[in-house]
Amino acid sequence: MRKGEAxxxxxxxxxxxxxxxxxxxxxxxxxxxxxxxxxxxxxIERDHGMTIPDMFREWGEPGFRAAETKTLKRLLAEGNRxxxxxxxxxxxxxxRKAMKEGxxxxxxxxxxxxxxxxxxxxxxxxxxxxxxxxxVLRLYNRRITAYDxxxxxxxxxxxxxxxxxxxxxxxxxKGSR
Numbered sequence: 001m002r003k004g005e006a007x008x009x010x011x012x013x014x015x016x017x018x019x020x021x022x023x024x025x026x027x028x029x030x031x032x033x034x035x036x037x038x039x040x041x042x043x044i045e046r047d048h049g050m051t052i053p054d055m056f057r058e059w060g061e062p063g064f065r066a067a068e069t070k071t072l073k074r075l076l077a078e079g080n081r082x083x084x085x086x087x088x089x090x091x092x093x094x095x096r097k098a099m100k101e102g103x104x105x106x107x108x109x110x111x112x113x114x115x116x117x118x119x120x121x122x123x124x125x126x127x128x129x130x131x132x133x134x135x136v137l138r139l140y141n142r143r144i145t146a147y148d149x150x151x152x153x154x155x156x157x158x159x160x161x162x163x164x165x166x167x168x169x170x171x172x173x174k175g176s177r
Contacts, residue, residue, distance in 0.1 A: 010035070010080040011103030012172065015090050015147050017140060019118035020108035021156050021164060022084035028165035030082035033172075041086045044071045052086075069095055076102030087139075090146045100149065106168050107150035112140050114157045 012029060014022040023039045030037035044067055045051055055064045068089055075083050076098055083103070089095050099105050110118070116136050147153070152171045156164050 011076065012082045012168065013076070013099045013103045013105045014082065014084045014108060015099070015105060015150060016087065016108035017110070017115060017143060017147070018087040019115040019136075020087075020110045021118075021161055022087075022108055024161045025108060025156075025164045025168070026082045026084035028161055029168050032165065032169055033082065036081040037084070038075055038081055039084045040068070040072055040075060040089065041084075043075065044068055044086075047071055065092060069098075073098050079103075087143075090149075091143070096149055104152070104172060105150045106171070107147040107153040108156050108164065109147065109153060110156045112137055115140065 012026075012033075014026050014029075016022055026039065027037045041052055044055070044064075048055065048067060050058070052064065055067065059067075065088070068086060069092055072083075072085065072089060072095055075081070079102075085095075085099075090099075116133050119136065120132050152168070154164050154167050159167070
């Protein structure tokens, strides 16, 4: 992992509201560090053989959140990687505790108008079904402080994915000196 060896458990956990760039940035950070990248939502889909919208339909949000917690804890236990979490993974205290203990938590944030622009037309987000702008604003206002437990925060509105990744790497490497 080179300079980043001082990271807690050699794992970076990216948190943030949907559309803040966690998956795109996570891939770039993992590539630079030479570690595995895992999108926890995609891993949940692989583990259960169905899409997240299908899980929401069949199990409801509580059922999906239980699967999310189980997958997140397993991924954190395996260590030495970059994990992009789903936007709602931070809602459970159990998940926040596991993330804080399992690695360096980095929050990606963006303004609601940026998020709306980024997620419009994405049918894979069941919590946004219907009026995307209204649903983003409703969820955003409910979750506005949910990401505040992070070790480091990056506001992504005016940054490219590469610039965001570099800020994360600078933070991680600075902490390893």
